[in-house]
Amino acid sequence: MTAHNDYFNTLQAVLLADGVCAPTLVIDQDRLLHNLDLVRDFAKRSGHDLRVVEKSLPCPDLLSLVMQRWGSQRLMSFHLPFLLADVKRFPTADILLGKPMPVAAVAQFYRDYQPPFDPAKQLHWLIDTPQRLQQYLNFAQLQKLTLQVCIELDVGLHRGGVADEASLIEMLSCIRQHPQQLSFSGFMGYDAHVVKLPRILGSAKQLLAKSMSIYQQRVQLAKQRFADLWPVSPLLNTAGSPTYRLHENNALCTELAVGSALLKPIDFDVPTLTAHHPALFIATPVLKTPAALRLPGLPDVAAIQGRRPVFIYGGQWLADYVSPSDLKQWPIYGRSSNQDVATVNRDSVLAVDDLVFLRPTQSEAVLLQFGAIRVVSAGRVVAHWSVYND
Ligand SMILES: Cc1ncc(COP(=O)(O)O)c(C=O)c1O
Secondary structure, eight states: OOSSOHHHHHHHHHHHHTTOOSOEEEEEHHHHHHHHHHHHHHHHHHTOEEEEEGGGSOOHHHHHHHHHHHTOOEEEEOOHHHHHHHHHHOTTOEEEESSOOOHHHHHHHHHHOOTTOOHHHHEEEEEOSHHHHHHHHHHHHHHTOOEEEEEEBOSSSOSSSBOSHHHHHHHHHHHHHOTTTEEEEEEEEOOTHHHHSOGGGOOHHHHHHHHHHHHHHHHHHHHHHOTTTOOSSOEEEEOOTTTGGGGTTOOSOSEEEEOGGGTOOGGGOOGGGTTSOOOEEEEEEEEEOOSSOOOTTSOOHHHHHTEEEEEESBOOOSEEEEESTTOEEOSSSOOOSSBOEEEEETTOOOOTTOEEEEEESOSTTGGGSSSSEEEEETTEEEEEEOOOOO
16 A cells, blocks of 8 residues: 555655665656756757756756766856866866856855866856956956956846946947957846746747847847957857747857756746656655644644644755645644654555655755755666765
8 A cells, every 4th residue: 555656656665775764855867868858859959059057956967967968068057166066077068157256256266176177268257247347357467367258138037137238338348458358258148037927928929039139139239349359159048947948949049058947846837848857856754643633732623624644854845745645734833844744634544654755846955955866767776966065
């Protein structure tokens, strides 16, 4: 007798046989490969290179598998400790920063990175304002370095980046005046708002057209007025997991950034990713499942509701219960990161020492909270992948 469906029942058997006795993360490698191939095939059709969003997959073996499967050397990094680990593990990678970093982080990078990685050729710092460009220029002058810079465009997300022509002209003029210190590699314009905004503000198609028209205008300005700076192979990055599939006919941008869609946590249950399969779960043991939930100072409420409590090992993660299907958070009892409580139907066969499964809402924070990830394929644990740490 099992409380799980076939998929989770098999997963439970595989994990128990591997000695799971505490909360653990599981990646279903077969589903991961399915997702990887969906993205790869799409990019082939649409004619884009793929850049792996490292913060969403902060696990070197996972990044390595993705890069291999996609035949891509491109990473997008968002965190200095991960960036330093990337250049060590992937010395031939081409790395674009996904957010503008304090100039102090640039200085720290130059103190700590190791050759053979060559930042002048392989690293693109993301610049959002003329002021930050000036800070980077000062640093480059002081250190006698050349920094490759990619300019962040605000294409409607309003999370930062260049939002007006005057700032763009100021920044490109600055780069032109300092060819020894600064080189221009292209633009990054992230467009998550296209699928996230309420539809009353426009269809995804309409919002994408608007965002691409801004992108197009910025490219045109740079090409026409700063032709001398325009790279032979410009880096024109866009998209993310929720939007990549909307870029089939995008002939302007050269590459798409994708990370989370490969594991498909809950926040990525969006219409553009229906073909992707959830591939990341938390598994944790049931510690106790008393016959009725008794609230301190109150009569036996759960018994009245036909439910019984399930205390689990750990809890309060950025995740929702997924199996057994009747397992639900119990909102009245307080939450606990040590032994959280949920409820199941009173007649459930879920028992102490069984495992329950949760699906993370996102991957970037959750992946770092459990130590090594168990990788399962065809009914076996095939690897344990350690994750990045700060
Ligand atoms: C600049 C940028 N590009 C792309 C992404 C997409 O990442 P993911 O594919 O993991 O959603 C993000 C996510 O925050 C981002 O900030």
